Structures are given as structure tokens and as C-alpha cells.
Amino acid sequence: MLNIERALKQDRLLRALTGLNRKAFQSLLFAFTQVYEQTLTDKPRQRSVGGGRKARLRNAEDKLFYILFYFKCYPTFDLASILFDIDRSQAHHWTHRLQPILEAALGEKKALPERQINCVQTFIERFPGVERVIMDGTERPVQRPTDSEKQKLNYSGKKKRHTSQHLAAVNQNKQVLVLSQAREGKLHDKKFRIGRKVDRKYTRGDTN
Template sequence: MLDIERALNNDRLLRSLSGLNRQAFDELLPAFERAYLAAQNHQTLAGRPRQRAAGGGQKGQLGESQSKLFLLLVYFKCYPTFDVLGFLFDLDYSRANRWVHRLQPMLEVALGEKLALPERKIDSVEAFIERFPSVKTVMIDGTERPIARPQDKESQKDNYSGKKRRHTRKHLGATDEKKRVLILTPAREGKVHDKRLLDQTQIAQTIPDEIPIALDLGFQGLQNEVVQVRIPHKKPRGGSLTDDQKRENRQLSQERVVCENAFAGVKRYRAVAEVYRNRVSGFDDHLMLTACGLWNFYLSSCLRLTE
């Protein structure tokens, strides 16, 4: 089994394996333990309702909560196959599979307790202000992750992204000037256009008028619907942009790159960057939500470290 203490005592190694530094890991562990104990009191490892009190029976190979959290973070950061993950933690591949799918909801609960998870939907301007009172700028963009080519022809058609030229699943995310992911829409088929998805989710309409929204040309037309939208100038057919328009486009690109950096930070977790190979329905959506929560939690931990 991996020497977890060696990783915990080497910050560079810990970040390479888990995506978190030691301070962030230690801060997250108590919340994860509470989520694990709460779930353990209600269901067994197999997911069935618990009939007897927790704590009885044979002890698991992983042992304490620290090892369980480390295993799950290694899965998110490195995205090994379950054969490799089982080999690293001295488990059968099927048990490694069960542990990952059992522990992921507990990590999601722990990140929710830490207020690190992005919102799935904001219902009103008042709700946005209450949840994100300090946000000064919002950037909205889509992000896709590749999936294996579906066997069903309809699924192939729905999930094929003309932009990426492969089969993908798509999310729409709203980030702030500090690279935090504020809102993350549920996973959708790769063929859905960013503008159409934004219209369906109504994210822009719930952002206060005094907060500018920076977008790319994929959302062309939204500036006619929402007053605070900032979108690049589109080069006219057969013409060219003026020097002032080019300068404004460069300035907007410098602001919007924060959104790209945020998604790049989330995709340090290879479980949401590489070709998705799990088979549990909806698990890809929970992987992305949890990865965004881990990224937000890491940012907040780094901010506290510098204060």
C-alpha cells in the first residue's frame, strides 16, 4: 500500500497525488469524516440500508478516514484504472471501484459543508447577492470533456461536438475574478450550443446589473437581452475592426482569461479532463461538480495561507 505519511509530509508530492496541499487536506479531513460517519450509520458498504450498528464485522483494508480521503483524491487527480488504484492501495479492483463510488458523495457533502461547491442553479438576483456578496465580475463559458464513442446511433449524434470534433459532455460555468467556479450547470450532450444552454439555464438573468458579465463570441446576441454583458466586437464580413475595437477586444480577452485559468485549474484533476470511462449513470456530472469544489476549496485554502 502507498506510504500515505510520506506523501502528507512532502507538500510537492501531496499536491501531485491529490491536488491539495497539506493545509487544505487537513482542513477538509474533519468534514469528510463527519460525512463518512453520517453515511455509515445509514447504509452498508454495498449501499444497502444498515440493519445493525456501525462498527461491527471485519475491518476494512483502508482503515481510517485519512486513507479513504487520500484514495479518493488520488483517483480524482491521477484518474488511474481501478486495477491500478487497487494495486496501489492493496485492494481488489472491484473493491476499489466500490470505494470510489461510495466515497464520492461523502466528499461532495464535505465540500458543501465548506461552501466550496458551485451552485447548480440560481433562482433570482437576490439569491445571487446572498450567495456571492463580494463578486465584482462574472465570466461565463462552456467546458467539455471527451467521452468514449457511444454505441447507440442517437447517442452518437447527440454527444458529438462539432467544435471539438469528437464525442463530449458539456457544462456551462460562471467564474469570478478570483478564479472560483460560482455556478456549474448539469452535464449536457456535446452538441448543445453554449448560447442555447445559457438561454435554457437563465444564468445571466440572475446576475445583478452592476456586475459586468464577460463572454466570448459564442454568446453573440446576449448583449441584446442583458444590459451588463461585455462581448468582443465581431469582424464584419468583408471589413475589418477599428484600432479602438481591437484594443477593446484585447482588454476583454485579458479579463476573460481568468475563466480559462479557472477551468484549467479544475482540469488538473484528470478525472474530468481525460476520456470518461465510467459506466454509472450521472457519475460524470458528479465528478465535475466535486472537482470544481476541490478547486474552489484549494483556492480558499491558499488565500487563507497568504493572509
């Protein structure tokens, strides 16, 4: 089982597991906790406090660590269940429950990447301080689909496994500015565009 407390105390380890250092993690935790507590008021408790099995993800800090770890490392639900000492169904439940909470927290901090940029002018208006951006495809492993056609579409010859693919636009500070919707792993990133008029490499001032 992962020792969350140990990871939170070591900056290098926390960055390796979640992609954030301690300062960034604590900053995001404040917004994440607020959004999570709002969801609790929308749904009344089904049992009294202290009832049921003792929670493994005990507080908002543990829950934020879990969902960040999931998106940083993309474990299968079986592996996540072992690492966090929970049932596979719970790993599935927490991932889908915490994802919109994380997205809302990142949105409040204006840290979410854009999903679509239609032209260079739109990019300049949205990111006025960015002088250079590099676009590239990134793949993450997914469980093998049961449908044979989906297996073919999601099989990546480059990774030799089934994947989903995103196209990301990153600035000189390695900040993801634009992130596309997931596409099938078979699709080559040269055919995968976020916007029709955004080139793979773009320098401010060059709009041709």
C-alpha cells in the same frame, strides 16, 4: 500503485493530484471523517473486524484522497484500479459510495458550488463579495457509450473523444461559484447556460 503517504507530504504533488494543498486537505478531512463515520452507524458490519481482504483505502484520509483524485483527474475505473491496487468493481464501488460523502462534507463547509442561478439579482444576493465572474465550459472524458445515439451525443469534436460537459462560473480567485449539471459533450458551451439571464462575463453593477 500511487504512494498516498508521499503525496500527502508534498504540497505541490498533493495539489496536482487532488486540487488541494495540505492545509485545505486537512481542513476538509475533518468534515469528511465525520460524515463517513455517520454512514457506518447506518449500516452494520457484515463480518468481524479484521476479516476479509486487507483494505487498500485503509482510513478516511486514504478515502478522501481517492475521491478527490478521481474528480481531479477523472481516470477510468480500470486505471483507478491499477493506481490504487484494487479491483475495477471496487473502484466503481468506492467512487459511488464516497461521492455523496464528499458532497455532504463540502456542503457543511459551504464549499459546494451552486447548481443553478436564474438571474443576475440572485447571483448578487448569493455572492455579495464577488465583483467579477467568468463563465466557461469544461469537458471531462467519459467511457465510450455502447448505445450509438449516445455515442453521437457525447462525442466532442473539440476534444476528439467522448466527454461530458459542464458550464462553470469562476471568480477572480479561481473559485468555482456555480457548476451546472453534466450535459452531452457534443453541446457547444455557447448554447449551454446555467441561467437564462447570466451572461458569460458579468461585472457587479451591470445588470443590463
